[in-house]
Amino acid sequence: MQNMSDKASKAATATRDTGSMRPRGGPSKAAIYEALRGELGKLITDQTDFLANISNFAALLFSSLPNLNWAGFYLLRGSDLVLGPFQGKPACSCIAMGDGVCGTAALQRAAVLVPNVHAFPGHIVCDEASQSEMVLPVFKDNRLIGVLDLDSPQLGRFDDTDREQIEALLRMLMEGTEVPEFRLAPPD
Ligand code: SME
Numbered sequence: 001m002q003n004m005s006d007k008a009s010k011a012a013t014a015t016r017d018t019g020s021m022r023p024r025g026g027p028s029k030a031a032i033y034e035a036l037r038g039e040l041g042k043l044i045t046d047q048t049d050f051l052a053n054i055s056n057f058a059a060l061l062f063s064s065l066p067n068l069n070w071a072g073f074y075l076l077r078g079s080d081l082v083l084g085p086f087q088g089k090p091a092c093s094c095i096a097m098g099d100g101v102c103g104t105a106a107l108q109r110a111a112v113l114v115p116n117v118h119a120f121p122g123h124i125v126c127d128e129a130s131q132s133e134m135v136l137p138v139f140k141d142n143r144l145i146g147v148l149d150l151d152s153p154q155l156g157r158f159d160d161t162d163r164e165q166i167e168a169l170l171r172m173l174m175e176g177t178e179v180p181e182f183r184l185a186p187p188d
Pocket of ligand 1: 070091092095099100101102103122123124125126127130133149151
């Protein structure tokens with residue numbers, strides 16, 4: 001996984017917005033998340049399919065939030081997390097529960113914000129451009145489904161406002177999505 005970068009993907013990344021969270025003259029963080037709630041509402045109004053909705057969710061975040069190089073899901077499969085819908089470079093396809101940032105968030109069933117991935121013991125490198133990362137557990141009716149992983153080429157890209165806003169978006173997503181039983185962790 002550590003040798004996945006190449007000129008083409010670096011060029012593609014360079015064409016994305018890699019400025020600050022609030023590019024000069026750009027919308028505020030509050031405005032970005034308000035717009036995201038509206039867009040998500042439209043996307044899930046007439047659609048409850050699990051893969052359709054989480055695929056659109058990953059694409060919505062990746063195309064709307066500044067300064068991301070990867071956004072997507074790892075979905076629970078037994079005691080592993082298997083790569084789900086995402087946007088960004090190809091990534092590790094399977095992460096064991098407890099491994100890396102994703103496995104840590106899944107095991108702890110809690111958000112993990114990593115301001116500098118190089119300082120996180122056991123961080124799994126999927127895109128060498130990543131400098132900071134935020135992983136949020138995803139639940140349906142209080143049962144774990146997997147995690148949402150966001151990566152940024154900027155150190156310290158994610159803060160508690162991002163966490164709270166994206167957790168709220170995930171709740172909205174899951175309220176409007178039917179999740180097949182086999183995707184859910186066993187009830188506690
Ligand atoms: N960095 C993650 C692996 C997934 S990729 O970043 C897409 C981790 O340490 O779990």
